[in-house]
Amino acid sequence: MGRQPLWRRVDFIPQITYFKPAGVPLSNLQEVRLSVEEAEAIRLKDLEGLEQEECAQRMNISRTTFSRVLGSARQKMADALLSGKAIKIGGGNFEMAVRRFRCVSGHEWDVPFQTMVTTPPEFCPKCNTPSIMPLQPPGLGWGRGGRGRRHRGRRNW
Ligand SMILES: [Zn+2]
Numbered sequence: 001m002g003r004q005p006l007w008r009r010v011d012f013i014p015q016i017t018y019f020k021p022a023g024v025p026l027s028n029l030q031e032v033r034l035s036v037e038e039a040e041a042i043r044l045k046d047l048e049g050l051e052q053e054e055c056a057q058r059m060n061i062s063r064t065t066f067s068r069v070l071g072s073a074r075q076k077m078a079d080a081l082l083s084g085k086a087i088k089i090g091g092g093n094f095e096m097a098v099r100r101f102r103c104v105s106g107h108e109w110d111v112p113f114q115t116m117v118t119t120p121p122e123f124c125p126k127c128n129t130p131s132i133m134p135l136q137p138p139g140l141g142w143g144r145g146g147r148g149r150r151h152r153g154r155r156n157w
Contacts, residue, residue: 035092038073104131
C-alpha cells in the first residue's frame with residue numbers, strides 16, 4: 001500500500017462512445033477525447049448528483065483528484081458543445097468495479113476492483129489454465145486504457 005492507487009474505479013462504460021455534430025464536414029471536424037474516468041466523473045456528479053466526497057470514494061481516488069478529473073471533463077464537454085467538436089469516449093487509467101474473466105475452457109468468474117489493481121488473476125480458479133482473458137465491457141473494443149499490463153499479449157487463443 002502506501003502510495004496513491006493509479007487506477008480509477010469505474011462502474012459504468014457508455015455504450016455509445018462517439019458523438020458528432022450535425023452538418024460539419026468531416027474535413028473540418030475536430031475531436032475531443034473524453035477518458036472513461038472523465039465520463040464516470042460526470043456521471044456520478046452531474047447525472048447521479050452525488051457529493052464530490054462520495055464520487056471520489058466511489059472512484060477510489062482523492063477528492064482533489066476527483067475535482068481535477070471532473071473539471072477536465074466539464075471543460076472538454078463545453079468545448080465540444082460550443083465549438084462544434086466531436087466527442088470520443090475511451091482510454092484512461094481505469095479499472096472496472098467488477099471485471100469478468102473467462103478461461104479457454106469456458107469457465108467464467110468475477111474479479112473485484114481491489115483484486116484487479118493489486119493482483120490480477122493469472123490462472124483460472126477452476127481448471128488452473130493460464131489461458132484467461134478479461135471480457136471486454138460493451139461499447140469498447142478494448143478494456144483498460146493507458147498502459148498495457150500483464151494480460152496484454154495473452155489473447156492469442
Ligand atoms: Zn477454467
